[in-house]
Amino acid sequence: xxxxxxxxxxxxxxxxxxxxxxxxxxxxxxxxxxxxxxxxxxxxxxxxxxxxxxxxxxxxxxxxxxxxxxxxxxxxxxxxxxxxxxx
Amino acid sequence: xxxxxxxxxxxxxxxxxxxxxxxxxxxxxxxxxxxxxxxxxxxxxxxxxxxxxxxxxxxxxxxxxxxxxxxxxxxxxxxxxxxxxxxxxxxxxxxxxxxxxxxxxxxxxxxxxxxxxxxxxxxxxxxxxxxxxxxxxxxxxxxxxxxxxxxxxxxxxxxxxxxxxxxxxxxxxxxxxxxxxxxxxxxxxxxxxxxxxxxxxxxxxxxxxxxxxxxxxxxxxxxxxxxxxxxxxxxxxxxxxxxxxxxxxxxxxxxxxxxxxxxxxxxxxxxxxxxxxxxxxxxxxxxxxxxxxxxxxxxxxxxxxxxxxxxxxxxxxxxxxxxxxxxxxxxxxxxxxxxxxxxxxxxxxxxxxxxxxxxxxxxxxxxxxxxxxxxxxxxxxxxxxxxxxxxxxxxxxxxxxxxxxxxxxxxxxxxxxxxxxxxxxxxxxxxxxxxxxxxxxxxxxxxxxxxxxxxxxxxxxxxxxxxxxxxxxxxxxxxxxxxxxxxxxxxxxxxxxxxxxxxxxxxxxxxxxxxxxxxxxxxxxxxxxxxxxxxxxxxxxxxxxxxxxxxxxxxxxxxxxxxxxxxxxxxxxxxxxxxxxxxxxxxxxxxxxxxxxxxxx
Numbered sequence: 001x002x003x004x005x006x007x008x009x010x011x012x013x014x015x016x017x018x019x020x021x022x023x024x025x026x027x028x029x030x031x032x033x034x035x036x037x038x039x040x041x042x043x044x045x046x047x048x049x050x051x052x053x054x055x056x057x058x059x060x061x062x063x064x065x066x067x068x069x070x071x072x073x074x075x076x077x078x079x080x081x082x083x084x085x086x087x
Numbered sequence: 088x089x090x091x092x093x094x095x096x097x098x099x100x101x102x103x104x105x106x107x108x109x110x111x112x113x114x115x116x117x118x119x120x121x122x123x124x125x126x127x128x129x130x131x132x133x134x135x136x137x138x139x140x141x142x143x144x145x146x147x148x149x150x151x152x153x154x155x156x157x158x159x160x161x162x163x164x165x166x167x168x169x170x171x172x173x174x175x176x177x178x179x180x181x182x183x184x185x186x187x188x189x190x191x192x193x194x195x196x197x198x199x200x201x202x203x204x205x206x207x208x209x210x211x212x213x214x215x216x217x218x219x220x221x222x223x224x225x226x227x228x229x230x231x232x233x234x235x236x237x238x239x240x241x242x243x244x245x246x247x248x249x250x251x252x253x254x255x256x257x258x259x260x261x262x263x264x265x266x267x268x269x270x271x272x273x274x275x276x277x278x279x280x281x282x283x284x285x286x287x288x289x290x291x292x293x294x295x296x297x298x299x300x301x302x303x304x305x306x307x308x309x310x311x312x313x314x315x316x317x318x319x320x321x322x323x324x325x326x327x328x329x330x331x332x333x334x335x336x337x338x339x340x341x342x343x344x345x346x347x348x349x350x351x352x353x354x355x356x357x358x359x360x361x362x363x364x365x366x367x368x369x370x371x372x373x374x375x376x377x378x379x380x381x382x383x384x385x386x387x388x389x390x391x392x393x394x395x396x397x398x399x400x401x402x403x404x405x406x407x408x409x410x411x412x413x414x415x416x417x418x419x420x421x422x423x424x425x426x427x428x429x430x431x432x433x434x435x436x437x438x439x440x441x442x443x444x445x446x447x448x449x450x451x452x453x454x455x456x457x458x459x460x461x462x463x464x465x466x467x468x469x470x471x472x473x474x475x476x477x478x479x480x481x482x483x484x485x486x487x488x489x490x491x492x493x494x495x496x497x498x499x500x501x502x503x504x505x506x507x508x509x510x511x512x513x514x515x516x517x518x519x520x521x522x523x524x525x526x527x528x529x530x531x532x533x534x535x536x537x538x539x540x541x542x543x544x545x546x547x548x549x550x551x552x553x554x555x556x557x558x559x560x561x562x563x564x565x566x567x568x569x570x571x572x573x574x575x576x577x578x579x580x581x582x583x584x585x586x587x588x589x590x591x592x593x594x595x596x597x598x599x600x601x602x603x604x605x606x607x608x609x610x611x612x613x614x615x616x617x618x619x620x621x622x623x624x625x626x627x628x629x630x631x632x633x634x635x636x637x638x639x640x641x642x643x644x645x646x647x648x649x650x651x652x653x654x655x656x657x658x659x660x661x662x663x664x665x666x667x668x669x670x671x672x673x674x675x676x677x678x679x680x681x682x683x684x685x686x687x688x
Binding site: 007008011012015019022023026030031034035036038039042046047048049050053054056057058060061062064065067068069071072075076079082083 | 153158160161164165168169171172173175176177180294295297298299300307308309310325326327332335336339340363366367369370373374377380381384680681682683
């Protein structure tokens, strides 16, 4: 295998891993905590918020913002590690 | 100064601001026309994207729907923000790398097919048109209150204003103008939210206020609201409606997929300088969207609480869990309606009727099927709900209901107008581009002159506005629900070919075309069945689906995901039965997976 094709494979593998992790967290915060588990989580309180309700209306949004920045930062690192910065 | 004067003042001031910024930007040649980007910092571009995103539907309608549905309104909150995550990690950077400038361009090139391009344009036009209908509904509500007319008249006036605004074109497209718009929007939305939160809970930050106790007691706001609503036969505010899980799931998913497939936001990512900037812009855009969106739950819950309190003094935190909402002494008499009630009644968005002729207003859920509750209603002599509230009016009415000063009321109206005009104009521009650049130049006549393109674009805008306006007069529902339909359409038709085009080398033009058709026909069929053929009221045909609750009780807004699944299945199946895409295209797709500098730039 040529050096660039190893680099390509490694790049895509790293990208895929990051993407899948982000999507997992995305799903867990919204469909998971805010939907499928909402009745369960509502037994717990965050301040005076039922927790499930809080996730659906506030928490998920918070997680999403964190995720997009984590993704952007993470991809920057992957780009750098694979030797070129986009010009 | 009275309310109307103040409203004109705020609206006038904000428009002057946009004009000033636009002129400044033009003068320093920092402006652009049809497409944005070019050296603008991702944070600035993100803010402009957020301004584009914050439409009349999100500004006015979502909070209203959250107020009327409680937990159920979460679909909009999660759906429209979560979709951005999809956009950021699965779509935007790859589209930017592919190098095309519009969505149909991408489809046409990736699938090497003018047919695919045309089908994409058709899908885009259908989704955008439905989106504009939703926006015009919002415009109608905003103008209706602003000018004291029926929403119908508000729509006609709005149509004229929107067209003028869009045709001015250059103004709208300038990134810095949209940044100014964003600031106005957020200011107009946040000020009343903060003031109401202070008034009800003593906390300035609405996100904290929502999770605290009502002022003057230690009972949590959400607790009291839950109880009030249950006592009146509604579902509890913080709890999901029993049996709605599937629909809520699909609805949220449809909004998310649609977000990653709708053109007028995607197009912003085509022209950022680098792929890295595409990711950064998406991140900043979501941050700036999240700021107002995270105050929506508080606005919704607090206005709902105050709505109940305004017609029933029994809604008292002091009385605690023993508050009796059936006590007629607490009911507001019809002839003692407050000013805001009377003024809103004139718009037709708020309706009163004395069903049991007792002179008092009873606001409750007369659609309840709880036998215990119905028995109590029977005993109390209530004969039907006497106050009908169109959810779209709640955000505009919020400062009035809370008795905030006039300048706040006027500010919210100005913000609502700005949001409505801005997004409607943006959508019309997207429609205009699709017709002039993608359809006319891309397919029909590649030598079409700039002038004929511009002309085609303007005609398309006028036509779309006309149709949307006419249909908005009898809208399929509140603004945000109609917008949700548009997103469902985008989810079912555009999201699949985009994502499959990026991640699969095997999906070819025949597959994509058949997939898009499938998604479009299925979803339109389902929507028209529920909402009426071409959204004409009364022309529904749910009989063909086994009744309105047939097909697993999935609402038309939630159907997008089903359409998307069908689209993918058909596209995949047909692609595998026909020839693979040409080798150089497969290479392009592979190129999207290489490190920057090593692939397609």
